Amino acid sequence: MRSDLEALVRIPSVSNREFDQAFVEQSAEAVAALLRGAGLEDATVLRVPGGAPAVVGHHAAPTGAPTVLLYAHHDVQPAGEVGEWQTAPFEPTVRGDRLFGRGAADDKAGVVAHVGALRALAGELGVGVTVFVEGEEEVGSPTFLEFLRTHREALAADVVVVADATNWKVGVPGLTTSLRGLVSAVVDVAVLDHPIHSGMYGGPVLDAPTLLARLIATLHDDEGAVAVAGLVQGPDPVVDDDEDTFRADAGVLDGVRLAGSGPITARLWTRPALGVIGLDAPRVATASNTIAPRASALLSLRVAPGQDPDAALAALERHVREQAPFGAPVTFTTVDRGRA
Numbered sequence: 129m130r131s132d133l134e135a136l137v138r139i140p141s142v143s144n145r146e147f148d149q150a151f152v153e154q155s156a157e158a159v160a161a162l163l164r165g166a167g168l169e170d171a172t173v174l175r176v177p178g179g180a181p182a183v184v185g186h187h188a189a190p191t192g193a194p195t196v197l198l199y200a201h202h203d204v205q206p207a208g209e210v211g212e213w214q215t216a217p218f219e220p221t222v223r224g225d226r227l228f229g230r231g232a233a234d235d236k237a238g239v240v241a242h243v244g245a246l247r248a249l250a251g252e253l254g255v256g257v258t259v260f261v262e263g264e265e266e267v268g269s270p271t272f273l274e275f276l277r278t279h280r281e282a283l284a285a286d287v288v289v290v291a292d293a294t295n296w297k298v299g300v301p302g303l304t305t306s307l308r309g310l311v312s313a314v315v316d317v318a319v320l321d322h323p324i325h326s327g328m329y330g331g332p333v334l335d336a337p338t339l340l341a342r343l344i345a346t347l348h349d350d351e352g353a354v355a356v357a358g359l360v361q362g363p364d365p366v367v368d369d370d371e372d373t374f375r376a377d378a379g380v381l382d383g384v385r386l387a388g389s390g391p392i393t394a395r396l397w398t399r400p401a402l403g404v405i406g407l408d409a410p411r412v413a414t415a416s417n418t419i420a421p422r423a424s425a426l427l428s429l430r431v432a433p434g435q436d437p438d439a440a441l442a443a444l445e446r447h448v449r450e451q452a453p454f455g456a457p458v459t460f461t462t463v464d465r466g467r468a
């Protein structure tokens with residue numbers, strides 16, 4: 129299994145369309161071959177127009193037995209700044225007792241876990257099995273619904289097992305029974321109709337990045353809890369984790385205080401989380417002595433289970449408009465919405 133995982137990690141199947149999609153095709157074919165080798169003889173690559181290649185394979189259900197659908201995805205995120213990696217992103221490398229490489233965990237490990245289970249239970253599955261390995265999860269699954277509609281029959285199942293979440297601890301598996309939803313929106317703050325010289329005009333008018341920063345600062349209270357009215361939060365989970373474990377897992381730097389209060393698991397699972405995942409403002413390297421007329425931020429909001437994503441977006445938009453600093457025009461453009 130490990131060599132199969134390593135072979136998949138070596139294929140840079142980045143589904144972001146700025147990257148060579150031939151590798152996504154290659155990884156789809158590799159996954160189909162693994163599934164065929166594990167007994168799903170009909171495993172093949174399917175797609176809908178404009179979509180990335182997915183892999184679907186079947187083991188027919190014995191009479192009267194249910195069918196289990198096993199899900200994973202074979203595409204990965206871009207490697208980002210390669211210089212920030214301790215080892216080459218697409219060369220799987222063991223450090224300590226961990227295997228590092230882009231997609232080694234998310235989600236090629238999920239693919240290989242399904243393959244390993246099929247191998248281990250070969251000939252005595254006792255249920256029908258459908259494996260569905262998507263190729264565009266990391267870009268928001270743009271053709272997912274169309275794919276489900278088109279291949280409805282091929283994907284029919286009684287229960288779905290998604291291998292694309294975390295374990296509770298290293299060596300301790302977990303079952304994830306709910307996930308937060310995700311919405312995102314671009315907030316654009318404008319202040320001038322053209323850039324002006326900061327020596328001539330600076331003082332009476334604040335630049336757009338400063339105004340945007342002030343707006344962003346209203347999204348959380350002084351403790352770092354989300355301060356947007358109208359966002360719901362669910363009950364605290366029955367399990368909790370200690371702060372030290374979270375700090376170590378997340379790589380929080382010494383001295384940095386954690387945000388919010390209450391159980392760590394509530395902050396992670398049943399309450400909203402809000403962050404800035406992109407910023408457009410003049411670049412430091414090419415900056416000049418001008419007052420920037422506009423600036424934008426891409427806000428990403430994790431929505432607690434139980435809240436409709438459109439209601440969460442409406443609450444966020446209301447907050448952003450009410451908090452518009454210094455009367456500056458703010459535009460709010462929804463980018464994505466997904467249900468908890």
Ligand SMILES: [Zn+2]
Nearest residue numbers: 234235265292
């Ligand atoms: Zn994933």
